[in-house]
Amino acid sequence: MLDSIGTILPQSLKFLLSQLSKEVQAELEEIRVREERPLEVCFAGRYAFISEQGLLVQDEQKAYKPGRSDCLGLLEMLTNHSLYTFEEQLKRGFITIAGGHRVGLAGRTILENGKVKQIRDVSSFNIRIARAVTGVGKPILPFLFDPKALSIHHSLVLSPPQQGKTTLIRDLARMISNGEWGHGQAGIRGKGVKVGVIDERSELAACVKGIPRFDLGPRTDVMDGCPKAEGMMMMIRSLSPEVLVVDEIGRPEDADAIHEAMHAGIRVLATAHAGSLDDARRRPVLKELIAEGMFARFVVLGRRSAREAPFQIFDAAGQSVHAAFAARMESS
Template identity: 30%
Template sequence: MTAVSNVLRYFSPRISKALVGVCGNISEIRLRSGGPLSITLPDQYVYLTENGAYTSSADKALRVTMEDIRHSFEAVCRYSVHSCQSQINSGFVTVAGGHRAGFGGTAVYSPSGKIENLKYINGINFRIAGEVRGAADEIVLTAMQNGLKSVLIFGAPCSGKTTILRDLCRQVGDRYPVSLVDERYEIASVSGGNANNHVGANTDVFSGFSKTDGILTAIRVMSPRMIVCDEIGSDSDISALRQAWISGVKIAASTHCGSVTELLCGSVYPLIACKAFEYAVLTEDRHIKRIYKSEELIKLKESGDEV
């Protein structure tokens, strides 16, 4: 069964018909009201016709309607929008298997300045999750031959960070106590209290926690050897991870950075500078491109060389 077949239930009959015969490694399915149905493949971005054929012409593609959008929105919310409101306010809902539906629409703000709802949903981007056993083998062989090390995985969007982080969590969690802070439900894909993805026999999952709350709670109550979390970058994330490091807990995390230069200039660099992260792994096209030691990155930063 392909990843696409696992998400067909979230689409209207006419969209499902176009998708049902699609093969290959699809990373995204995009619906825009009034726009062409499109998919993202490893090496190209294409449109789909009514019969599921690839085309480079938007004019020949199946046009998505508001009814298609409404059908998918209600399906990913399990026909209970209220129960998914907190995720909707963050702009996405994660479904079984770790696939994530991101929404475009009109934000409704509360008097305090926080988003309290999204209305007039006019676009949905399905990001297809991939559980790939062995995706983190190179990290384990290179960085963890002599015990646990802290690892930062970085790369552009859709470069494979989460897939590799998930497998690293699985491999480490099969050997040591691990706490996974799965804020967006993408790594373990917990549903009804059960993880749909393999994240390690000794892994405790904190689903839906903010990274700050999840990290600090895990330190206090679970005594993990490693904490795993996805998409770090805010000041609160950095502060909580620094507390984990001070507490002697190893960290595996990911962050959005398109290059080493961006990483060295970003908010996460202080955790590299103090060696809270001992290795940094650059991903590209869903593979590991290079593994850096923190010392290498610190020297690059001090030299001012562009990478």
């Protein structure tokens, strides 16, 4: 893990993190750096502070507290010593680094015409570790498969932040591109289809100079660093995808582009922040899409433990599809 993010860390923080056990390092999910407040990590679904000796502790009084020099050093290395170059990302509150790792930022905002122009005096950083988990989509994809189309149903993955939405759709994109529909004994077979990924935050594919560093399958094209709505339309016009994959929808323009894709005969796999299907219905844009019956499948990810990621899958009417699938499996 430190090999992939070590280049952005000041030496003081890099040393402390290097003292963690290999097991903890391998399971790191977040590193929270807050100026003059305890250094915190999340690993395997658990949280702990790090002491000045690099030990995991629960007592915040024993934790290392990053100073101004730590935060300035981290920001300088994040932006390659050029804040101006990263002005657009800073305005949106995050910077994505090589490997697909996203660093969230908080501090004092500068407004212009009522909108955030930039963030100054950055004092909080959330380094979110991106990693591919091959096979995580295997138990879910059969529920999304449309045997008539030899593709997927229009599907929306829902969960609160940090419950694995991006990791899941990354693996689903790979499997769809490969044609790994699963459960051949149940009659679910298909070929790989053309997948278009709109990777606005450079997390799904972790492209370097336009080339994905995560495995998204052999028939996948990636629009990297492009706003979701615009990217979807560009894909539709020029790359003839059969499935579009897009992360974290929620704006009106996202809904407009999804309408265009679906009416063009393209299947859509998207994610959104919501704790449940009912929560999604309370979000204005999602409410409209759900009411119109645009999605035939909803995957709701539960609060995961260290080793498990529970999920539920519903159809357009909000009915669970687990029972029907289980019955089909038993009769095959």
